[in-house]
Amino acid sequence: MDESTHLIEYETMLLGRLRDTTGARGERRLDRSAYILLSRLRLDGPMSIGQLSEAFRLDPSTLNRQTSAMMRAGLLERIPDPDGGIARKFRVTAEGERRLESERERNLHGLEKVLAGWTPEETAVFAAYLRRFNSDIERLEGRPWPRP
Incomplete structure (x- = not known):
């Protein structure tokens, strides 16, 4: 493998590192799995455990634990x-929508700080490369992710 591939691997690992777990008003931040699951349900609408299992390539027992915790939290x-259909589905609650939107706003604010010195052209090119990168992963997995 060439040096660029090694650099990409390392930098993508760093993208997922440290993150605050409490919000500005002491509200607990959504964990990564809840953020992603709520985002998917927001885009696709209600989904069953089977549909979520297929979409996330996760075992239904894992999703049962995650969705149970999210139901207890009112999300x-x-x-x-x-x-x-026969299977019951999961839908985002009003509280889930509120928390998801709050989390997304915090994420966007943080990105704006990071990208403050970038030109609009640089951010557009970076966004296009990220989309291409993710789309190629989705193509290889045979599981495209819905986009707004």
């Missing part, structure tokens, strides 16, 4: 399948 609710 998700179980509803009958809107399409009349």
Whole structure:
């Protein structure tokens, strides 16, 4: 492998490092899995454990633990399948929407600080490369991620 591949691996590892776990008003921040799951449900609408398992390539027991914790926190609710199917589905609650939006705003504010010295062209190119990178991963996995 060439040096650039090693640098990309290291820098993508660093992207996921340290993060505050409490918000400005002492509100506990969403953990990474809750943030991603709520974001997916916001884009796709209600999903069953089976659909979530397929989308995230996670074992249903893992998703049962995560969704149970999120239900206890008031972020998700179980509803009958809107399409009349047998499996119950998970839907983001109003509290889940509020917390997701609050988390996203904190993330955007943090990114604005980091990118303050970048030109609009630099941020656009970086965003395009990130999208291409993620899209290529999704293509190889055979699981495209919905985008707003």
